[in-house]
Structure formats: structure tokens, C-alpha cells
Amino acid sequence: MRSLLYIVILLTVTACSYSSPHPKVLDEAESMMQSNPSLALNKLNSVDVSEFRDSATMARWALLYSEAMVANRLSAPSDTIVNIAVDYYRQQNLTDQYQKASRLKELVLSSADADALATALYLQKEKEFFLYRERTRRQMYMFVAIFILLIAAGAVVWMRQRLKLQSLRNEALMAEASGFKSQIEASRSDVSRLEMKLHGLLDKRFSLIDSLCQTYYESQGTKSERKAIVDKVKSQIESARTDSFPEMEQAVNDCRDNILEKIKVSYPGIRHEDYMLLVFVASGLSTRTICLLLGESADVIYKRKSRLKSRLKESAEALNPDVMAIF
Template identity: 60%
Template sequence: MRGLLYIVILFVVTGCGYSGTGHAVLDEAQRLMSGDPVAAFERLNSIDVSELGDSATMARWALLYSEAMVANRLSSPTDTIVNIAVDYYGSHRRYDEFNRASKLKALIAANENKDALATALYLQKEKEFMLYKERVKREQVVFAGLIVLLFAAGVIVWMHQRLKLKSLQNETLVAEASGLKNMVDAYGKDMGRLEETLYGLLENRFALIDSLCQTYYEAQGTRIERKAIVEKVKSEIEAVRNDSFHDMEQAVNDCRGNILVRVRKIYPDIKPADYQLAVYMACGLSTRTVSLLLGESVDVVYKRKSRLKSRLKAVSGTSDADILSIF
């Protein structure tokens, strides 16, 4: 891409350099035309027409060359050079120069003074003009090719940038998908752990029911039936109080978004007895059940619940509906 730009710049600079030199010679020839037409004619013949930069400069040279021939009373073997000026100025609607070129054409045709050297120079300039036309045609082809190449390069760069942007977007989407997958995996693990916990709690509950039913069945019809059942219930309550507290705490945190962890965070100085009460309440146990587990009366449990709720409100500075809902 950069190489193509350098080629175009070099091409333009080279053409402009010679065009500037040609203009200087034409200005000098025009200045000499009225006082020394021979010198003006020589200056015009010194220009390599095939190297002129554009059609406007070529038309000006042809007009001055024809004027120099008339001023020197020379005839031309053809109308090629004067027609360059006539055609250019006519097509560009520059009527002053067009009329001037047309008059010069008529004067040259009327002049019968033939000069061998002038004729040879004229034919040489015709050849140079033909070379100029071929060069212009080649330059047009090259310029068109450069335009096509620049356009193609621009399209390639645009496509590359678009693909790069698309790649970045795809990477972003992949990263988001990976993040979502990790979240789903983590959620799946949490669900698996909760499911395992719930199965464990369900199994324990059925085991407790089974144990009570076995005790009732074995004691049924005897005088010690009531006593056996009561003793069994007492032993199960004691087991829950002493052995199952940690499992209950873990189950509550798993099922209720670490609610007990949040309780400890906002109230780090909570007493063990109050924390035990919070765990039982978070399990959804009734006040009577909590009173049995704590070994306190129902009225005492109600009062402790109220005090603990007030303390949690005070230390948190705001009402956490999730935490307060356990009371």
C-alpha cells in the first residue's frame, strides 16, 4: 500500500518537474516572438514535445509554434501541429485562442515558402507528438491501474480491519460464553450440593419417622408404650441438639444463600445461644420445637426472638428482609 503511494507521488513529481521547465521555455519564446521570431522558433524547436506534461501545455506549444512559422514565413508539410491547437481550444471553448489558431492555419496553408530544415524540424516535432500521445495513453493505463490497485488495497485493508473487528467481537462473545458456562457449571455444582443436602435431610427425616414407628410398633399393646415413645422422642431431640446442629447450619446456608454467614458478618459479637436460636428459626422450626431443643419455655423463646431481631436491626443499620424473615 505504501509502495503504491510512493510510485504515484514519484510519477506526479516527475511530470510536474518537466512541465515547469516547458512552461519557462514557452514563456521565453512568447516574449521573443515579436522582436526575434527566429530565436523564438529555435526555442520552440528545443522543446522535446514528447515530454510535455499535459494537453494544455501541448496546445500552447502548438499555437506558438504555428505563430513562429507564420512570423518566419514558413510553410508546413501537414496541418498536424496547428490542428493540435485548433482541436484543443475548440473542444474547451476557448474561442480567442481557437480563432487565433484557425487564422494561423489559413496563413500557413497560404504560405508557399518551403524550407528543408524547417520541414525536417516540423516532421521531427510530429514524431515527438506521436510519442507524446503514446506516452499519455500509457500513463492513462498506468494511472487507471494504480487507481484500481489503490482501490483494491483499500478494500483489502477495509476487509482486514473488518475481519479483525469481527474476530475481536467473536473473542468477546466466546469470553462471555465461557463466563456463562462457568456460571452454569458453578450453579450446577451448587444445585448438586443442595440436592445432596436435601436428600440427606429427607433421608434423616424418614429415618427418624422409621425409628419412631419401630418404637411404636415394638411397644404397641404394652403398658410401657407411652413411656417408650416419649423416651425415644427425647433421645431424638437430644441428638438433634447435640449432633445435628452443624448439619442444620450448613443446610440453611446452602438453601438460603449463606444467610447465617451474613448474620455473623453484620453481628460478629452474637452470643452462641442467640446464634443457636437463629439457626433453629432459619430451619423453619416452630416455637414449641425450638423451646424443646433449647430446653426453655415458649414464652422465653418468644422474648429471645424479639430481642435478637431488634439487635440485628440495630447493628445492621438497615432492615435486611431476608435475615429478618427468619423471625
């Protein structure tokens, strides 16, 4: 593709930089057409028209050549050369030149004198014109072929770019799908872990009921019935305050997106008693239950909750929505 582009640029520069001496010769022949038509014809015959670079120069030469033939009272063996001027000026809508070429066509064919040398030179110029026409035709084909090649090369480059972009999009989609897959797997893992934790909490919940029911069953109808039940309840409360506290803390973090860990970071100076209150509140325990677990009255618990809420609102401002959801 790059080599083809260099070739096109080289051909264009070469064509544009070509400087032909022919227009100067044509100017000289035109200037002496009236004063010395014979010399003007000789100058026009000295030009190799097969080397002309454009049709305008060719048409001007043909017009001057026909005029020189008429001025020298020479008859042309054919109308090939004068027709070059007639056809060109008609196509270009150059009325004055076209009318002049049409008049010369009638005169050059009706001139009485026929010179063998002039005829031979005329036929030579015809051959040169045919060579010019063939060369321009080949050049046109070449430029058309180059143009088609450029279009084809551009289409190939465009298709390659599209395929490359599509490949990049596919890779991005694959990466995104892989990310989604990882997220789904992580979510499944979290769900499985939460299910296990919920099952564990469910088992403990019913184990507590089972333990209380067994105590009641064993002591019902006896004098120690009430005392046994109270002692059992007290032991369960103490267990919840000490042994079960880490499990409650972990359950809150699991269900509330590690809210307790975030509060510790935002409010590192929180007291242990307030932290226990926070865990119990976040666990959804009632005020009476919290009173039993912390050994405080309801009024004290209400006041502590209010103060703790205010402190957290100031210290953990970024977590306000989550913190407020606890209270």
C-alpha cells in the first residue's frame, strides 16, 4: 500500500514538473503565419506531436498546422489533423476557435496544389498523432487502474481496521464477561456462606428453644421448677453476652456489608461498652433484651443509644445512611 502511494506521488510530480518547449514553437509559428507561412509550416513540422502532454496543445497545433497548409496553398490528403481542432473546440465550447477550425477544414481539403513532400510530412504527423492518442489512452488506463487499486487498497485497509476494531470490541466483551463471571462466582460464594450462617443461626435458635423446653419438661411439677427455668434463661443470656457475641458481630458484618468494621475505622475511639450496644442494636434486639444483656435500665439504654447515634453521626459522616439504618 505504501509503495503504491509512492508510485502515484512520483507519477504526479513527474507529470506536473514536465516542461515542454512546444508552446514556444507554436507561438513562433503563429507570429510568422502571415509574414512567412512557409517557415511557420516548417516549424510546425519540426514538432514531434507524439510528445505533447495535453489535448489543448494538440488542438492548437492542429489549428495552426491547418492554417499553415491553407496559407501555403497546400492540399491535405485527409481531414484527420484539422478534425483534431474541430472536435476539441466544439467539446470545449470555444466558439471562435471552432468556427475558425471549421472554415479551415473546408479550405484545406479544397486547396488545388498537392505537394508530395507536404503530403509525406502530413502523413508523418498523422502517425505521430496516432501515437499520441495511443499513449494518452494507455496513460488513462494506467491512471484508472491505479485509481481502482487505490480504492481496493483503501477498502482492504478499511476492512482491516474494522476487523481490528471488532476484535478489540470482542476482547473487551470477553473481558467484561469474564468480570461478570467472577462477580457471579463471588456472589454465589457469598450466598453460600450466608446460607451456611443462616442455617447455623437457625439451628442455634431452635437449640435454645429445645434446651429451655427440656429444662421445663424436667422440672415441671416440682418445687424447683421456676428456679430451674430462671437459671437456664440467665445462663443463656450470659452466653449471649460473652460466648455468642463474636458470632453476632460477624453476622452483623455479613448482613450489613461490614458496617461494624467501617465504623471502627471511622470512629477508632469507640468504647467497648458502646460497641457492644451497637452490635446488639444492629442485631435487631429489643430494648428489654439489651437491658438484660448489658445489665442496665431501659432509660439508661435509651440515653446511651441517643449519645452513640450522635457521636457516630459526627465521626462517621461518610457512613451516615448505613449508620442511621441501624438505629
